[in-house]
Amino acid sequence: MADAGVPRGGQGSELHSGTLTRADLGDVVHRKLGLSRAESASMVERLLHHMCAALAQGQNVKISGFGSFILRDKGQRVGRNPKTGVEVPIAPRRVMTFRASQTMRDRIARD
Numbered sequence: 001m002a003d004a005g006v007p008r009g010g011q012g013s014e015l016h017s018g019t020l021t022r023a024d025l026g027d028v029v030h031r032k033l034g035l036s037r038a039e040s041a042s043m044v045e046r047l048l049h050h051m052c053a054a055l056a057q058g059q060n061v062k063i064s065g066f067g068s069f070i071l072r073d074k075g076q077r078v079g080r081n082p083k084t085g086v087e088v089p090i091a092p093r094r095v096m097t098f099r100a101s102q103t104m105r106d107r108i109a110r111d
Contacts, residue, residue: 022041022044022045022048023041025044026040026041026043026044027040029043029044051069055069055071055096058071058094059071063101064101065101065103065104066100066101066103066104067098067099067100067101067104068098068099068101069096069097069098070096070097070098070099071094071095071096072094072095072096072097073092073093073094074092074093074094074095075092076089076090076091076092077089077090078090
């Protein structure tokens with residue numbers, strides 16, 4: 001998201017920590033849309049809340065040009081304790097994966 005112009009500490013558009021945070025997203029919304037900082041932070045929170053709620057209800061989330069958050073149900077399987085070699089059943093569970101869009105993969109490979 002370096003092209004979104006996310007400054008940290010008021011210098012440049014590089015992320016100093018290497019991590020884009022909620023606060024960074026709120027700052028971008030604040031600067032680009034001209035909303036107050038509180039409104040910008042609220043907008044980011046609402047967006048993340050809607051995404052989390054959809055995933056919690058079993059829906060996949062697809063953001064065109066970015067990627068998809070995909071839910072998968074994994075069945076019960078047998079695992080092995082690497083230290084002792086004892087077989088242990090692994091309970092069925094739901095996992096979430098992220099699959100980047102081709103556009104995102106191309107941008108990452110180019111940078």
